[in-house]
Amino acid sequence: MTVRTxxxxxxxxxxxxxxxxxxxxxxxxAPLTLKLSAEAETEHQIKVVAVGRxxxxxxxxxxxxxxxxPREVARVTPRIRARVVRxxxxxGQRVRPGEPLAILSSIELGQAKTEFxxxxxxxxxxxxxxxxxxxxxxxxxxSMKDVLEARAxxxxxxxxxxxxxxxxxxxxxxxxxxxxxxxxxxxxxSDFALTSPIAGTLVKRDLLVGQxxxxxxxxxxxxxxDHVWVLANIFEHDVAGLSAGATARVKVEAWPEQSFEGVVSxxxxxxxxxxxTVQARIDVPNPAHRLKPGMFAHVEIQTARGGREVLTAPAxxxxxxxxxxxVFVRIAPHSFSVRPVTLGAQGDGEVEIQSGLxxxxxxxxxxxxxxxxxxxxxxx
Numbered sequence: 001m002t003v004r005t006x007x008x009x010x011x012x013x014x015x016x017x018x019x020x021x022x023x024x025x026x027x028x029x030a031p032l033t034l035k036l037s038a039e040a041e042t043e044h045q046i047k048v049v050a051v052g053r054x055x056x057x058x059x060x061x062x063x064x065x066x067x068x069x070p071r072e073v074a075r076v077t078p079r080i081r082a083r084v085v086r087x088x089x090x091x092g093q094r095v096r097p098g099e100p101l102a103i104l105s106s107i108e109l110g111q112a113k114t115e116f117x118x119x120x121x122x123x124x125x126x127x128x129x130x131x132x133x134x135x136x137x138x139x140x141x142x143s144m145k146d147v148l149e150a151r152a153x154x155x156x157x158x159x160x161x162x163x164x165x166x167x168x169x170x171x172x173x174x175x176x177x178x179x180x181x182x183x184x185x186x187x188x189x190s191d192f193a194l195t196s197p198i199a200g201t202l203v204k205r206d207l208l209v210g211q212x213x214x215x216x217x218x219x220x221x222x223x224x225x226d227h228v229w230v231l232a233n234i235f236e237h238d239v240a241g242l243s244a245g246a247t248a249r250v251k252v253e254a255w256p257e258q259s260f261e262g263v264v265s266x267x268x269x270x271x272x273x274x275x276x277t278v279q280a281r282i283d284v285p286n287p288a289h290r291l292k293p294g295m296f297a298h299v300e301i302q303t304a305r306g307g308r309e310v311l312t313a314p315a316x317x318x319x320x321x322x323x324x325x326x327v328f329v330r331i332a333p334h335s336f337s338v339r340p341v342t343l344g345a346q347g348d349g350e351v352e353i354q355s356g357l358x359x360x361x362x363x364x365x366x367x368x369x370x371x372x373x374x375x376x377x378x379x380x
């Protein structure tokens with residue numbers, strides 16, 4: 001193949017490179033060379049870094065899924081058959097513990113409250129009557145028979161009150177018992193509020209006004225997603241270098257440019273017999289709630305093997321060119337060579353270079369997209 005004619009290249013008018021940039025290639029075996037003018041290199045802020053040998057910690061790569069912390073999930077049920085009267089909290093709303101989410105109405109609850117209030121009133125009357133009879137007996141006014149009859153009446157009323165209290169406590173929270181009173185017209189005795197047991201976000205609501213729901217129906221779900229679990233599947237041969245406390249980096253397709261840092265908090269004691277993997281649980285802070293339960297993720301976990309001294313380059317210097325990995329190497333002022341490379345392990349923003357580079361060579365870490373565009377635009 002003959003030497004190709006040196007081409008004068010300029011970008012489209014929408015994004016011009018000042019002044020001139022040339023692309024040259026010699027024989028097919030020779031590396032592709034790109035040349036920029038001094039002005040173009042300054043304008044596009046081309047930055048280079050010398051590669052060198054560093055100690056690169058071993059990384060374990062694995063697929064994973066995002067899960068909520070089960071301790072921070074609450075599934076709300078009405079506990080009794082009821083009709084939906086009013087909806088208060090909407091999906092996506094942040095709620096506090098004890099905050100009302102919806103108002104429901106239950107005939108069963110209304111009857112239980114009525115029996116409780118009636119039994120409580122009769123118990124108070126019976127107690128007052130017993131106290132009065134005992135006082136009269138001390139002053140020789142009442143007989144022992146009167147006292148015994150009053151005590152029997154009180155014991156009966158107290159038993160009925162306790163039974164009504166127990167029945168009602170199965171339907172409402174114990175803390176609400178003390179606040180139960182006869183309706184003043186603002187709310188019926190049959191009405192009650194569904195409240196949030198935890199702080200979090202209302203992520204699910206299966207309720208409509210007028211709907212009848214059973215007591216065991218999961219009508220709302222609250223999740224605190226300020227931190228999440230990332231469940232990674234670690235291959236059996238990688239488990240030896242992994243332990244609780246190891247740092248991990250998590251990436252998801254929705255946010256390809258962002259990494260989420262976490263820590264391995266638990267390593268399963270069993271191996272999946274089908275996939276031959278061990279599940280690792282990674283605790284990841286999620287203050288912006290970008291990590292959603294159900295998302296697929298890719299994780300890299302730093303192992304405790306101590307790492308190896310290898311030739312490394314910044315991960316930002318690696319580009320995809322025609323399905324292969326390559327770097328742009330500065331070979332002279334404003335002149336760059338396209339160099340295919342073979343990669344190895346990765347760690348903390350660095351990647352192992354197994355072939356294609358030598359220590360001390362300078363690779364482009366910023367502005368490489370400009371050079372890559374030159375190859376595309378000139379058919380290189």
